[in-house]
Amino acid sequence: MLNEVKSLNEECGVFGVWGAENANYLTYLGLHSLQHRGQEGAGIVANDGKRLRTYRNLGLLTQVFSKPEFLNSLVGDSAIGHVRYSTAGENKIENVQPLLFDFTDSQIALAHNGNLTNAITLKKELEEKGHIFKSSSDSEVLVHLIKVSNAPTLHEKIVEALNKIQGGFAYLLLTKDALIVALDSHGFRPLSIGKLPNGGFVVASETCALDAVGATLIRNVQPGELITISDSGMEIDHWTKKTQLAICSMEFIYFARPDSDILGINVHSARKRMGANLAKEAPADGDIVVGVPNSSLSAASGYAEEIGLPYEMGLIKNQYMGREFIQPTKELREKSVRQKLAAVKGVVRGKRVILVDDSIVRGTTCAYIVQLLRDAGAVEVHLRIASPRFMHPCFYGIDIQEKSELIAAHKSIPEMNQMFGSDSLKFLSEDGLIKAIGLNADAPYSGLDMSYFNGDYPTYLYDYESKK
Structure with a gap:
């Protein structure tokens, strides 16, 4: 009973902008529309074309960005943001997203909505190889897998990394050159792309956030898709073709805002x-x-x-x-x-x-x-x-x-x-x-994840199999 009290909580909301002035403010407005998806922490990473800057903290969005200078410092025409409820990892500042990684040759920021079912196994394998994790969240795993890949391009590294992880994920990755969008092979979490009047792109967990910034919906991200948005436009690819729609039925029942549309509904x-x-x-x-x-x-x-x-x-x-x-x-x-x-x-x-x-x-x-x-x-x-x-x-x-x-x-x-x-x-x-x-999808349970009600999980549960 009572959404807030029964402790059934959505994990996160993600929002991204590419090619728009005041990307920081648009991201703030978008996250405000997604506040119902996470109230423990919030953050934004902005890209000015030369470097990525971040500000994040615990609390509601208005609490995190309580002073104008916190948002004003995030200059650039692209950004990603995140509001968090912890499903994997403790509620502490290290786990608040987006996570920003500074490497000797590059920077990459990540915002993740979902939960990986083989993260414990992957983290253990990576730690045994000397990798040090700066958070207890499962979200960090993807970036470590990207860095260990020997593939020649970032795109190929991401494809290789995504094929190693299991579970539910909607990822936004930001580099100085692109905004990269990835959805798991079952599309457990909703993710939509819109276009701003000036031609910029917006990506959000729910369409209500597109409406909040005046963006027009152009497509819903499909299971297994890997989409790159850059100054050259939007390029749609797949990290896997082995897909089967099973979107979370609780999005329709409880999580999403009533003014949002999910897959056109x-x-x-x-x-x-x-x-x-x-x-x-x-x-x-x-x-x-x-x-x-x-x-x-x-x-x-x-x-x-x-x-x-x-x-x-x-x-x-x-x-x-x-x-x-x-x-x-x-x-x-x-x-x-x-x-x-x-x-x-x-x-x-x-x-x-x-x-x-x-x-x-x-x-x-x-x-x-x-x-x-x-x-x-x-x-x-x-x-x-x-x-x-x-x-x-x-x-x-x-x-x-x-x-x-x-x-x-x-x-x-x-x-x-x-x-x-x-x-x-x-x-x-x-x-x-x-x-x-x-x-009306040609899929089991009409393309819905109904496992909460019948125990029929769309995937093998890996690290959680014993809890089934």
């Missing part, structure tokens, strides 16, 4: 269809439909429209409490919910409430929110979840890598319903989710 519209399909599969006798702010509101409105009941604002979110309040213990998380949410007594009093949420992960705050509605006078609370049961860990970029963390992995639906104190509990089916998203 609007996120808000997909969530409304999830709610509508949930109403068809699991109707409830109620008087009003209430959504948990904010990512569940689209699904709740779809549920209400389909079932023919009023959609009401029965829960209010305190918009001035940032995500930085995430707390490590159950007691502190529940205290945080009290600050975060309030029930609207005049709306729910005397009503049978159908409460719609996007997903249940740990389930630690569900009982509290149900009780919040009952204390406000709701006579019944029927809990409806606009996704299937989250029963298996994710190893491609979400911070859930232990099955023990997932309540649905060890509790039945009746047991969860009793724990939460709800009058009934139902989840959307896998088929209902697939149809709601509607990718």
